[in-house]
Amino acid sequence: MTFAALQPLADRAALFVALRQDALSAAADALGDHRWDADMAAGTLTFTANDDPSRQLATRSHLVATIAPGPRSLLWAWAHPSGDPQGIAAQLRAYGEQHRIAELTAAEVPFPADASGDEDWIAQAAHTIGGVAVELTGRAPYYSAPVGNGTRAVFLLDAPLPPLTVAEAVVALPRILSGTALSDARTSVWDLARLAGWTLTWTDESFSGAEVADATGTATFRFDEQARIAGIESSLR
Template sequence: MSRTVFRVRNVNGQLPLSTLMDDAGILSLEHQFHLQDVLGEHNWRVDMNAPVFEFTFPSGETLTCESFHFLGSAAPGPASWMWAWANPSGFPEALTQLAGSVRDLGERHGVAELTSAEVPFADLPGAPDMPHNAVGPPTEAAKVLTGRWTSYNGEVGGGTRASFLVEHPAFRLPAPAPARTAGLLQQAVSGLPLTDHRRAVYTYGNLRGLNPAFADDGARLTLSAEGLALTVSFDEYGRVKNVEGALDR
């Protein structure tokens, strides 16, 4: 299975975690919307020793992931995120190896939150105060750095939430369509904690194969592919102002 990985650029050896969240945000959201469509009503279970990650549906049918990766967990007691490679429970290396590669990339790009074994919620972007929000920043960074884009998190006891990257052919995105893409962009800029709309939309277009191109003044960005042509305009503050194009499908 091919991986779409964004080649990050940092300045003076430092890369804010919030920038990685901008890079990941829109494509990550599209994958999560698609995952919701695939799963619908479901239960989930994970066996870290087997290892098995499985979804069960009301019909009794199951979907078993081809592979999965344990990233880490957010616990309410210490109010912190702990990376899987630092967890003292001794999980199989195959399940934590990807988290270890995120740590290595964090060292390369100077992202402290990716290299510290345990990160207080207060030190994460937005200073989340609940585990279900705290899993977001490190998970988004892991997606854009590894090119694995579908995540799942759930409670594992005592209010702690564990975060995973999961893989299955059903989770792959369909080809982009104009109306869906325009709607996605509008939902992303209104609902995600993006700090740089221009970077976020450009990166999404690049990762999605939509040939992003800015106008000379930087006020408009075109996204184009077979059957799709959209123009995203930005206001004087760099925020998305409008998305225009043929939205017939």
């Protein structure tokens, strides 16, 4: 657990986030061995193939927050010297004001007292913040970037990735689900449909299944007695 008050927001978006992060990883890995470079002034983050600098994955980047071990705190981009007071992070602050979530409205959020604050903890915290940002803005994917001295910066990216379709998700989900822990699978499926722009219909009043659909086809998620995903049936066009 990193920031307990924010974790439920990240959990809700977990399935959509996993699919979009997977798409970003695939696009970057297609470059082969590569590096990333961020230009804060230009608002870009670019992945470049090391063996051929002309091969790039260029994205528009939006700083969300930085997480630093020195002060043991998270600093939201709207309060960051390199951030935009009216940028993406301001949407998170507005949600926090509406729902009275102090961790979203305070400019700087201290680590929990019992947090190790080490490299692994900060990396996990960055993924939590990325998930929260996706959930509250609808933008994805995000990128967690090590920026020196143990600090990580979290960016939302406008990347040249195709929209997430039901057909694409059905292919990726068996692999994604094997490595993704969902605290509430029903809610994660509902939120996946919401964020992806699909339609969702519950199969019955006990919510034992959910059918999602878009122009590429339909997929029906079945849930077991513990509300876990028990199976996925698809019909693709």
